Amino acid sequence: MSTRSTAPGYALAFFPTLALGILFLVPFGIMATISVAHRISGGFYEPGFTLASYWRFVSPFFGNILFNSLLLSALAAVLAVAIAFPFTYLLTRQPRRLQVPILVGLLAVLSLSEVIVGFSWSTLLSRSAGISNLFVAIGLMEKAQSWTPGLYAVIAGLTYVSLPYATMVLYPALSRLDPELPEAARTLGASPLRAFFEVIVPVCRKAIVACLIMAFVYSLGSYLLPSLLGRPQHWTITVHITDQAIYQSNLPFASAMAVFLLITALALVGFTQRFLGERA
Amino acid sequence: MTALARLYLFVVLGILSAPIVVVAGVSLNERKSLYFPPRGISLAWFEQLFTDPSWRGALINSLTIAVCAAVVAVLVALPLAYAIWRYKLRFGALLYTIGLAPFILPPVVSAIGFLSFWATVGLYGQMIAVILSHGIFLTTLPLVTITLGLRSIDPTVIEAAETMGADERAVARTVVLPLIAPYMLSGLAFAFVLSLNEYIIAFMIAGFTVETLPVKIFNSLRYGYTPTMGAAAVVFVLLAIAVFGLIGRFGDLPKLLGAWERKPD
DSSP states (O other), rough: TTSSHHHHHHHHHHHHHHHIIIIIHHHHHHHHHHTEEEEEEEEEEESOOOOOOHHGSSSSSHHHHHHHHHOOOOOOOHHHHHHHHHHHHHHHOOOOHHHHHHHHHHHHHHHHHHHHHHHHHEEEEEEETTTHHHHHTTTTSOOOOOOSSSHHHHHHHHHHHHHHHHHHHHHHHHTSSSSHHHHHHHHHTHHHHHHHIIHHHHTTHEEEEHHHHHHHHHTTTTOSSHHSSOOOGGGHHHHHIOOOOOSSSOOHHHHHHHHHHHHHHHHHHHHHHHHOOOOO | OOOHHHHHHHHHHHHHHHHHEEEEHHHSSSSSSSSSSSSOOOHHHHHHHSSSHHHHHHHHHHHHHHHHHHHHHHHHHHHHHHHHHHHHTTTTTHHHHHHHHHHSSSSHHHHHHHHHOOOOOTTTTOOHHHHHHHHTTTTTHHHHHHHHHHHHHOOOOHHHHHHTOOOOOHHIIIHHHHHHHHHHHHHHHHHHHHHHHOOOOHHHHHHHTTTOOHHHHHHTTTTTOOOHHHHHHHHHHHHHHHHHHHHHHSOOOHTTTTTTOOOOO
16 A cells, blocks of 8 residues: 555645645735735725724734733633533443434524524523523512623623533543543542542543633634623624724724734634644 | 543533523424523424425525535545545645635635635625535535545455456445445534524625625624524524434444444443
């Protein structure tokens, strides 16, 4: 097998590489070019070189956006991983016939359009159809009320979309975990809860950190929930990119922010793969 | 499995399904209002989804784009995965990473990239631009599933075919392709469902000319919430469950998602 020529391999890989190059790498090149183009008021831009769009990064406007984005995404990532880790661990300990339907459900939620998630959550938190009605019914609250738009609604929404994602990221590592590990801890007299926190969690710390970073990047990428569930002051950088590109017709500034987001995401994901990669 | 552990599993599953349950309930309202539990049961909103020209148009757009994009994704992923696996290309790892990248990066970055690309090329607002963009964006999924399928082929099977005199083409067509067919199909299905649900790229490239269902829902949100949106959401959830359920029923879902192969219990 080793003597075979690799020439047909390159011929075969040529078309997909070309497609990815033209439709994936070239767009980023154009995006980078636009980010340094001169903006003409009225929604257009002309080729040129100016760092005007990047200079806006040092404004308090952008500082607020950045701070808000990082904080919200970090919070959602921590919450999602904190819920997802025990959940995924318990899931992988289930018999296969139980795992499969749960995985189907998780994938269905994960693939759900953000438009639908946003619509669902704003309904869930609304006054007419929301869970506050449930609390009224069981006597916890006096009157149904609306919990959206608001900061907590955004956090809930971001955590919700990151949760199945974090589960899928943790699933390979946890399902490959040696089942004898918790058993050994139990045999040595540890309670199940203690075995979980003192054996399983430390063994998986690399996977947990990797998952935290991936979930952070993922919730940073949420483009609709902050605008559907929050007020303008809760908008993240991703929402502002869309806003600048489509509604403010400022493609250079949108591109500059996209370049910034791209570099941030690449650095974080690259770091995760390089230093925390679980798989070979 | 302690009672506490089971309770935890159920609570998390409950949280995950809560918004969908509420939306499903809302979609059954008799009047054009969002109440949960629904006031009066009616399937009129589901009917509207399939009969109202604008909703049906959006549904047809979504399905057309999703089918074509899934095929494009597989057409890009299959030769790439095969070449990397069969010929152990020197830049194989790099090519594979480039194939993974669209899906790992924040989608809005890809969306801005596609927007500037199609605006430059002059296809901005066209359905073909959405199809090709989705195809590239989602090629990661068939790339991962097909690679997984190729890696699980027993090398001795290939050697046997070669010893019997099968040339490269015959090996690919009669041995490899049938063995990886289920993985190809899974990749196709994943790409299909995700294209169906994709919003930001479709919106940026053709949001004002080719309305897909998610774009239509978003555009209608501005004029107030209607039970039809709930109906659309329910249809999408059911479609996703049907597709992933089929993979789970006939394929090895845990393995596709990265678990080691285990004997069925």
